[in-house]
Amino acid sequence: MDKKAFSPIEEIIVLVMLAVFIGVLYHRYSAIELKAKTEVTKVDLYNLKLAVELFKVKEGNYPDNLTQLYKSGLLEKTLQKSKFADNKIIDPFGNAYVYDNKTGRVFLNKKTRELLNAKQ
Numbered sequence: 662m663d664k665k666a667f668s669p670i671e672e673i674i675v676l677v678m679l680a681v682f683i684g685v686l687y688h689r690y691s692a693i694e695l696k697a698k699t700e701v702t703k704v705d706l707y708n709l710k711l712a713v714e715l716f717k718v719k720e721g722n723y724p725d726n727l728t729q730l731y732k733s734g735l736l737e738k739t740l741q742k743s744k745f746a747d748n749k750i751i752d753p754f755g756n757a758y759v760y761d762n763k764t765g766r767v768f769l770n771k772k773t774r775e776l777l778n779a780k781q
Contacts, residue, residue: 698753709750717765719733728750756770756772
């Protein structure tokens with residue numbers, strides 16, 4: 662008897678192996694993506710704090726909101742990948758950075774902090 666094709670059992674075994682392989686790759690990709698977003702968030706936060714202080718030095722007061730920094734040209738090149746919505750700058754996790762214009766403090770949104778603490 663001449664065998665020219667794979668049996669259904671052999672095909673199922675190959676498909677299961679592929680599914681496991683894809684699952685492992687997806688898990689690793691998700692971990693790498695989370696780490697990248699975390700690092701971008703840290704850099705953005707640092708750049709925002711520096712820009713707020715620079716704005717205060719130049720203008721004598723803190724900006725009213727974070728997009729005022731962008732409009733003044735202080736964030737032109739440092740936050741190219743960030744999104745802007747309703748006078749807020751959105752972090753890589755989709756939440757707005759929190760800014761206190763009285764003290765000039767910039768910090769992470771509560772949802773982003775909880776997400777990062779849960780993943781660590």
